[in-house]
Amino acid sequence: MRTIMVVGLILVILGVLALGYQGVAWVTTRDTVAKVGPVEVQADRQHAIPLAPILSGLALGGGIILLLVGASQKKTG
Numbered sequence: 001m002r003t004i005m006v007v008g009l010i011l012v013i014l015g016v017l018a019l020g021y022q023g024v025a026w027v028t029t030r031d032t033v034a035k036v037g038p039v040e041v042q043a044d045r046q047h048a049i050p051l052a053p054i055l056s057g058l059a060l061g062g063g064i065i066l067l068l069v070g071a072s073q074k075k076t077g
Helices: 003-021 053-072
Strands: 023-036 039-050
Touching (some): 003 053
Antiparallel strands (some): 023 039
16 A cells, blocks of 8 residues: 555544544543532543544545545556
């Protein structure tokens, strides 16, 4: 495979994954949900870094373009 096609394939894979996940869980914090006397109920909450769908679409589109350009180039040598 040519380098341009490998980069295109990586961009396509990253674009599809980013569209599917919509964010990356980065920080987990423990919050108190309820407190009744000496009893506390706590929950772990994950805070995500949102991945903008436009960036995912750009990565996907750019990867497809790179794959097409790499496939249309003739082999030299």
